[in-house]
Amino acid sequence: ETGVTQTPRHLVMGMTNKKSLKCEQHLGHNAMYWYKQSAKKPLELMFVYNFKEQTENNSVPSRFSPECPNSSHLFLHLHTLQPEDSALYLCASSQAPGGLYEQYFGPGTRLTVT
Amino acid sequence: AQKITQTQPGMFVQEKEAVTLDCTYDTSDQSYGLFWYKQPSSGEMIFLIYQGSYDEQNATEGRYSLNFQKARKSANLVISASQLGDSAMYFCAMRVLTNFGNEKLTFGTGTRLTIIP
Numbered sequence: 001e002t003g004v005t006q007t008p009r010h011l012v013m014g015m016t017n018k019k020s021l022k023c024e025q026h027l028g029h030n031a032m033y034w035y036k037q038s039a040k041k042p043l044e045l046m047f048v049y050n051f052k053e054q055t056e057n058n059s060v061p062s063r064f065s066p067e068c069p070n071s072s073h074l075f076l077h078l079h080t081l082q083p084e085d086s087a088l089y090l091c092a093s094s095q096a097p098g099g100l101y102e103q104y105f106g107p108g109t110r111l112t113v114t
Numbered sequence: 115a116q117k118i119t120q121t122q123p124g125m126f127v128q129e130k131e132a133v134t135l136d137c138t139y140d141t142s143d144q145s146y147g148l149f150w151y152k153q154p155s156s157g158e159m160i161f162l163i164y165q166g167s168y169d170e171q172n173a174t175e176g177r178y179s180l181n182f183q184k185a186r187k188s189a190n191l192v193i194s195a196s197q198l199g200d201s202a203m204y205f206c207a208m209r210v211l212t213n214f215g216n217e218k219l220t221f222g223t224g225t226r227l228t229i230i231p
Contacts (some may be wrong), residue, residue, distance in 0.1 A: 009157075031217070042118070043205070043221040056218075088157055094217070102149060104217060105159035 003027065004106035006091050012112045013081065021076040023091030030095065032074040033103065034066060037088040049074060052080045081113045116141045116210045127196050129201040130231050134181070135191040136224050137206030143167075147209035148189040149219065150180065162204075164190055193227075195197035201229045 004025045013019050025032065034046040049068040049077035063085075065077040074091055088110050092103040117140040127133040139148065150162040165173045165180045173180040181190040193200055203226050207219040 033218070040223070042223050043207075043219070045218045048218065090157075090159060091157070102161045102164055104161065105151075108157040110157065 002089060004093055006013075006089075006106035006109050008109060009107060010110050010112075012114060013078070014114055015081060015083070017081075018077070018079040018080065021089055021091075021111075023074040023076075023106055025072055025074075025091075025093040025104070025106075027093060027104060029093035029104070030071055031093060032068060032071070032091040033094075034074065034076055035090040035092060035105075037090055037108070039087075043090065047076075056073050078111075081111075083113050086111055086113045116143070116146075116208055116220050117210050118206050118220055118222035120206055120225050122225045123223070124226045124228070126228050126230055129198060130195055132192060132194045132229065133196050133200075135193075135204050135206075137189045139187050139189060139206075141187075141206050141208065141210065143210065148180070148182070148206065149207045149209065150178070150189075150191045151205045151207060151221075152200075152202045153205060153224070159205070163191065167210065196229050198206060198229050198231060201227060203227075 007022045030051050032049045035043045036046055037043045045058050046060045047066045052068050056107045063080050067075040090108045091106040094103045126162045146167045148165045152160045152162050159177050163173050163175045163178045165182045177194045179192045198203050203224045205224045206222045
């Protein structure tokens with residue numbers, strides 16, 4: 001595997017379900033990110049992890065819970081979501097925080113909340 | 115606050131023609147970076163090209179070039195000799211530092227480019 005991978009690619013869940021999104025990067029990067037992409041809106045940064053430590057929560061509701069067990073893996077745990085949470089969730093990584101390094105994105109998980 | 119504006123929601127271009135995708139930005143920072151990403155229907159965001167605010171030369175990567183006009187705060191993407199595989203959403207983004215000192219990307223709303231055979 002190379003680059004940034006995300007699983008599952010598609011997820012349909014009810015509002016009472018609990019599910020998790022997984023992201024894995026094979027680039028040796030130190031920073032990982034969760035973004036949300038809703039229809040007709042710019043990408044929104046959700047969380048930032050640097051060296052496994054969460055360094056930013058961009059006012060994300062508590063029904064989204066990130067976890068970063070190591071620099072290569074990032075999870076987004078979902079529970080009691082709302083229909084407006086339906087979106088494409090993109091994971092990204094970069095070489096180091098604070099530098100002018102491009103971010104590499106995964107293919108995303110398309111989430112539908114019913 | 116930093117902002118990216120892409121005024122072209124959609125563009126149709128004949129194959130093999132050059133195309134310019136517009137991007138203007140607003141920031142009070144002296145040091146910043148500008149990126150262009152391509153997002154095909156598969157969803158993955160693919161990094162295309164980068165321009166630093168202190169770079170005097172316009173960035174080029176193969177068929178992609180960035181027309182950077184700092185005084186006008188514009189960073190247009192030029193694709194030469196367009197191909198059918200160039201059909202995708204294109205996002206302009208700016209690197210900014212958050213209040214926590216992290217790097218994040220602020221994205222525009224994107225331009226959907228369709229190449230016509």
